[in-house]
Amino acid sequence: CELYRMGRRQYKEKDVTEELMDRLPWLISLLAFLTVSSGILEYYDALLERHIIIAFYVTALIGCAGNAGSQSSSLVLQALAAGEIVPTPADVFWVLRKELFVSLGLAVVLSVGVA
Known part of the structure; x- marks a missing residue:
C-alpha cells in the first residue's frame, strides 16, 4: 500500500537500533499506563481481598x-x-x-x- 510506504523506511532497510527507537516510546508509554493501573489496583487492595x-x-x-x-x-x-x-x-x-x-x-x- 502506498500510504504505508510514504515517509517510512522499509522494514528491511532499518537496523536494530532504528527499530528499537521506533518501538521503544510506545512500549514505555504502555509500561507507564500499566504502572498507573497497578497503583490503582493496589489502592483498592483491601476491597479486592474482601471481594x-x-x-x-x-x-x-x-x-x-x-x-x-x-x-x-x-x-x-x-x-x-x-x-x-x-x-x-x-x-x-x-x-x-x-x-x-x-x-x-x-x-x-x-x-x-x-x-
Whole structure:
C-alpha cells in the first residue's frame, strides 16, 4: 500500500537500533499506563481481598480492552491504507469521536453480558 510506504523506511532497510527507537516510546508509554493501573489496583487492595470475585472481572476487563484496542487500530489502519480516511485534523477528530462512541456501546453491551 502506498500510504504505508510514504515517509517510512522499509522494514528491511532499518537496523536494530532504528527499530528499537521506533518501538521503544510506545512500549514505555504502555509500561507507564500499566504502572498507573497497578497503583490503582493496589489502592483498592483491601476491597479486592474482601471481594475476590472482582479480581476475575479486572483480568477480563484488561484482556477485553487489549482486544478492543487491537480491533480499533486494525480497522483505522485499513481505512488509512484504502484512502477512506486521511490524516487531517478533521478526519482524526472524526475517527476519535466514532471510536469513542463505538467503545461506549461495546462497554455497555459487554458489561451487561458479564453482569
